[in-house]
Amino acid sequence: MPHIRIATRRSPLALWQAEYIAAELEKMSPDITTELVKIVTRGDKILDVPLAQVGGKGLFTKEIDEALLDGRADIAVHSMKDVPTMLPEGTSIRAHPKREDPRDAVATITGGGLATLPEGATIGTSSLRRVAQLKAKYPSFNFVSVRGNIQTRLSKMGNEVDAVILAAAGIRRMGMEDQMHEFIDTETLLPAVAQGTLGIQTRDSDDAINALVDRLNDTDTVDRTRAERAFLARLEGGCQVPIAAFATLDGEQLHLKGLVGSVDGTVVIRREISGPRGTGAAMGVALADEILDAGARPILEALYAGE
Secondary structure, eight states, X not given: OOEEEEEEESSHHHHHHHHHHHHHHHHHOTTOEEEEEEEOOHHHHOOSSOHHHHOOSXXXXXXXXXXXXXXXXXXXXXXXXXXXXXXXXXXXXXXXXXXXXXXXXXXXXXXXXXXXXXXTOEEEOOOHHHHHHHHHHOTTOEEEOOOSOHHHHHTTBTTTBSEEEEEHHHHHHTTOGGGOSEEEOTTTSOOOTTTTOEEEEEETTOHHHHXXXXXXXXXXXXXXXXXXXXXXXXXXXXXXXXEEEEEEEETTXXXXXXXXXXXXXXXXXXXXXXXXXXXHHHHHHHHHHHHIIIIIHHHHHHHHHTO
């Protein structure tokens, strides 16, 4: 049985995720051993610039891709919301374990949800997706970029910002639910594509590793993620664009909601589609085309021109 080297970012959350996958692999056989290959990505180094201004796809994955390709690591563990839709040749996202809470969560100075904040409150988030949606609902709020790990961002509350918005999945994985004051419903804030989903990337040629990693797949999470990422791929979106998508399953029926918004919140285009779960990828493309035709094309073209 193999010794599996797992490439991961160095943040506390990324390490938790990699250690979780390591434990799941080791459960398969007492002969499997693992080690973490800890990597600093470009996105981890540039903390004083909003993500949208850094630009470029693969901000949190390029150096991890390189470790996989040059043989320093056998697999990589990613937060799927950070993963570009195009991967380096010879590698694939092989598995998606069961999805964690896909919502966003907020901590506030008032100890309540967003609706308890005063007019003109300052909200900390580096996500244009969140800004676009929340500006439409709370036009008086000001938004500032906050970067760094969960603990770093929460430390800014009360000093620099009145609230901090984070992905609920990371909060739950780190056992920090008691520091949140609201888990925001998906109708108010449609999640990032594949938010809460982990992806395990491997080299296509590693048959033995792939056979093990395949066993970590959760079918529902795979089908939902496929639909959401097909939507993103059709829009040519990275993780720093105001694009959101969220798929749910009702038996064999898949329901997909998608959104593109302008950064100032003046335009938010939402559409949804339903169909058999096996057609998720085609549904994602169809929904993206519908949103493009409804007015998203010039919004995205202006954003991409500014990258």
